[in-house]
Amino acid sequence: MPLFDFHMHPTLKCMFSEEDAKTSPWVDIDVTKIHWLLRWCTEFAYILGSQSNLVQLSSDGPDIICVAIFVPERGMTNNKLILKQAEGTLQTYLNPVRLKKINDETFKPYPDLVQEDLKVLLNAERFGITDKKVKILSKQTPYDPADSSSIYVIFSVEGCHSLSSTLDKNKISKDEIIRNMDEIADKYPLVSVNITHLEQYPFCNHAYGIQFIANEDFRPTHNRISADGLAIIRHCYERGIMVDVKHLSLASRRMLTEDIRNRPDFLPVNQPLICTHAGFTGLSYKDIPDYMMDFNKQ
Numbered sequence: 001m002p003l004f005d006f007h008m009h010p011t012l013k014c015m016f017s018e019e020d021a022k023t024s025p026w027v028d029i030d031v032t033k034i035h036w037l038l039r040w041c042t043e044f045a046y047i048l049g050s051q052s053n054l055v056q057l058s059s060d061g062p063d064i065i066c067v068a069i070f071v072p073e074r075g076m077t078n079n080k081l082i083l084k085q086a087e088g089t090l091q092t093y094l095n096p097v098r099l100k101k102i103n104d105e106t107f108k109p110y111p112d113l114v115q116e117d118l119k120v121l122l123n124a125e126r127f128g129i130t131d132k133k134v135k136i137l138s139k140q141t142p143y144d145p146a147d148s149s150s151i152y153v154i155f156s157v158e159g160c161h162s163l164s165s166t167l168d169k170n171k172i173s174k175d176e177i178i179r180n181m182d183e184i185a186d187k188y189p190l191v192s193v194n195i196t197h198l199e200q201y202p203f204c205n206h207a208y209g210i211q212f213i214a215n216e217d218f219r220p221t222h223n224r225i226s227a228d229g230l231a232i233i234r235h236c237y238e239r240g241i242m243v244d245v246k247h248l249s250l251a252s253r254r255m256l257t258e259d260i261r262n263r264p265d266f267l268p269v270n271q272p273l274i275c276t277h278a279g280f281t282g283l284s285y286k287d288i289p290d291y292m293m294d295f296n297k298q
Contacts, residue, residue, distance in 0.1 A: 006066045007156065007246075007277040010054050011117045015072070016086075016102075018095040024127040025120060026054045033089040054124075055132065057151050064143060065151060066191060066276070069117045070158035071109035073199040074167055075217035076210070078103040108165045110180050118188075121153070137189055154189040156244065156276065157181070159197030160232055169201055174228040178235050185239055192242040192274055195229055196252075203229035205249040224255045234266060242271060246278045250285055 014023040031045045039045040057065065076082065077099055086094035101107060120126075124133050135141050137152040144150070157163060163180040164172045184190050196206040199217045204225040210218040225233070233256070236243050245253050257273065260266055283291055 004064050006274070007068050008057075008065045009068055010057070010065075011067070011069070011121050013093060014120050015116065016077070016094045016098050017092070018098045021095070022120065022126075023093055024129075026124065026127050026129050026132070028053050029093065033092060035085060035088060035090070054134065054151060055129075063145065063152060064137060065153055066156050067121060067153050068156050068158040068276075069113055069162065070197060071113050071162040071167075072102065073159070073161065073197060073217065074103060075199050075213065075215040079213050079215055081213055105168070107167065109161060109167055110163050110165055110176075113162055154191050155184070156192040156194070157184065157190065158194045158244075159201075159247070160193065160195055160203055161197065161199075161201050172201060174203075174231055177232060181232075181235070181241075182239070185241065190239075190241055192244045192276065193232075193236050194244045194247050195225075195232060196247050198247070202226055203232060204252045206247050206252075207249050209247065220249055224249075224251045225260075230260070230266075233260070237271065240271065242274050245273055245275050250288075254285070 010025045013029050014025050017023040031039070034045050082094060083096075083099065085091075086096045086099055102112075122134055122136075124130075131149060133150050135150045135152050137143060137154050141152075143152050160177045160181075161167060161172060163177040163184070165176060166172060181190070181193065195203050198206065198210055200206060200219070200221050202222075205220050205222045208218065208220055229252075233243055243256070245256065248256070261273070
């Protein structure tokens, strides 16, 4: 196995397109359709344009990828910046009808995840691709290094809100999340879970990660890991699913690594934590404030 990537979003480019004109995950994104001002003053073009092209992956590797499946939080989809782009040339990827469905209060994240993300990913023929395919890596379908026409995939869930039937923070259910996590894990190789993503949900405090959209939902307002979050983490360990600390706040990470993992009564299985898509500074958390305030550093 020459290459492996633990976090890729091959279905993000088609997530916001409508069913009868679904964008193919097997083609490049035309970033020139993004308004010039948005390309000039933000990294949106890089974010959108970097999403995986399955043809490129099958041609150049990696042979095995971990597909991050998720449902976007409403702060990402229901804001003036995104909705304005959906009215212009970018509506190839940001279909207004699809966005309206996602932003509706009756939208159900988990059923949409199963119907949209997974079906689009696994049905290459739908997009006219007959010489390439995506295969679920399993004991029944083991990795074949001589199979150059296939991409082998495993899965992670990015944000437990994606496993819910609602995006309403007051109605989201820990029990439903665990039940749907089990359903995914029973069908597919689910190797890791991000407990939270970009918005404040009642599981744990998240890291502040969105700066080009003004929305208070992206700002962390709580602290550390809640009882519901601990129950989800415990269940992940019981199922042999790794906990991904990406998107956790510093306080949540410290609680998990220093307070929780050292309790044998809490975690029944000793397994590693992972951080799949984050940079490392090499700094102790104690040195971070001084580092951020040192404006002379280049």
